[in-house]
Amino acid sequence: MxxxxxxxxxxxxxxxxxxxxxxxxxxxxxxxxxxxxxxxxxxxxxxxxxxxxxxxxxxxxxxxxxxxxxxxxxxxxxxxxxxxxxxxxxxxxxxxxxxxxxxxSRRYADRAALLDYCRHSANPVGHLMLHLVGAATPENLADADAICTASQLISFWLEVADDWKNDRLYLPLADLKRFGVTEAQIAQGLADDAWRALMAHEVSFVRSTLVRGAPLALRIPGRLGFELCGAVHGGLRFLERIERAGYNVFRERLELNTFDWCVVAARTVVMWLSRRVGVAARSIEGNA
Structure with missing residues (x-):
């Protein structure tokens, strides 16, 4: 996509x-x-x-x-x-x-405030797409919200450094306080143990949110449903890349390479043909 x-x-x-x-x-x-x-x-x-x-x-x-x-x-x-x-x-x-x-708004006090922002900035996209294809049922809308919110949060995690340059921070301030991360550390691009613990917490939440919405892709027929499968696995692969980089999103903007896209394509096809999502985050993303 x-x-x-x-x-x-x-x-x-x-x-x-x-x-x-x-x-x-x-x-x-x-x-x-x-x-x-x-x-x-x-x-x-x-x-x-x-x-x-x-x-x-x-x-x-x-x-x-x-x-x-x-x-x-x-x-x-x-x-x-x-x-x-x-x-x-x-x-x-x-x-x-x-x-x-x-x-x-340049900061968000807690996760609830950040999710409320996503509800207005990301989720409407999914609603419009579902209405375009005549599939805007309550169940589909809820799953679309999960996919859209997760996708936007992934984008935020990938762009922490760039957003910081524009005096924007899309990490909940309550979470920074909980894990002992200061804005001064973010300014320095310091990916220490506290930062890694914070980002592991955020990535876990986003992964579970994305997987929760994944069944939508199997309910939407045709190419749009297949593309949604790809969007789910593309997001999950980005999360893997963040983890494998030790949550250091400051050094360079993480991108998917050719191998990553092959993994995404393979997982997308398997999900589409098997008509199965999996019941846990790890079961859908695998270990490739």
């Missing part, structure tokens, strides 16, 4: 059903435009909030079936997708809330 690293949003890939590529592309443009307002450019926080308010007015126009006062072409395309696929607008408003949070 090809994913925009800022928004965890799937863009056109060879496995994405052809009929979905155009609507997914339009939704991605909407999400990317809002995210750029929050993150890009030299605007002040007040200017960013004002622009997000204008963007919200565009969503309101879609909801009220009238011309948008801003980005009329983009919102016009979105209105067509919303009408054709009967998409709810709540996920878009959730994403806007996350963009506003990006402007003001």
């Amino acid at each position: 090809e994913v925009d690293q800022s928004e965890n949003f799937p863009v056109a890939s060879v496995l994405l059903p052809k009929a979905l590529r155009a609507p997914v592309g339009i939704i991605y443009q909407v999400v990317r435009t809002a995210a750029d307002i929050a993150d890009e450019g030299d605007w002040s926080a007040a200017e960013r909030h004002a622009r997000l308010a204008d963007f919200r007015a565009g969503l309101d126009a879609v909801a009220e079936r009238r011309a948008a006062p801003v980005h009329p072409l983009l919102f016009g395309k979105l209105a067509g997708v919303v009408a054709q696929y009967k998409l709810p607008l709540a996920p878009f408003y959730d994403l806007l809330r996350a963009c506003a949070q990006d402007i003001d």
Whole structure:
């Protein structure tokens, strides 16, 4: 699955059903435009909030079936997708809330606060995809939340150093205190015993969350379900790489190499053909 690293949003890939590529592309443009307002450019926080308010007015126009006062072409395309696929607008408003949070929030007090951020910034993506394929059942939505949240947290763990340079930290402050890790250590890129204990704790939580949502991939038919299997195993492989690097995510950004992708592909095929997920995290990820 090809994913925009800022928004965890799937863009056109060879496995994405052809009929979905155009609507997914339009939704991605909407999400990317809002995210750029929050993150890009030299605007002040007040200017960013004002622009997000204008963007919200565009969503309101879609909801009220009238011309948008801003980005009329983009919102016009979105209105067509919303009408054709009967998409709810709540996920878009959730994403806007996350963009506003990006402007003001640089730290998260505890895991609950961080998961609440993920609920607005990552989980709406899964909801929109399920609505696009007519599979937005309560069970599927819950599993999609687990996959999307885990995927975003994995991205955070991989980008601790880069986020720190932008004065952002997506590790719960309560966990830092619990394991005796200070922000000064993060600034120094110090992967000592305390850091490794902290990251082992975070990785364990993310792994169990990802595995909990994995059954969704076997309930979604066709290429999209197969791609979800790949997303699950890609995430699990990244967690393995973090562990094998001794949780040192400061030295360099960990990436999957050719061998890793072969492992991901093999596990994806096995999961898809066997129609089995496994009952424990280790049983699904193996030891390759």
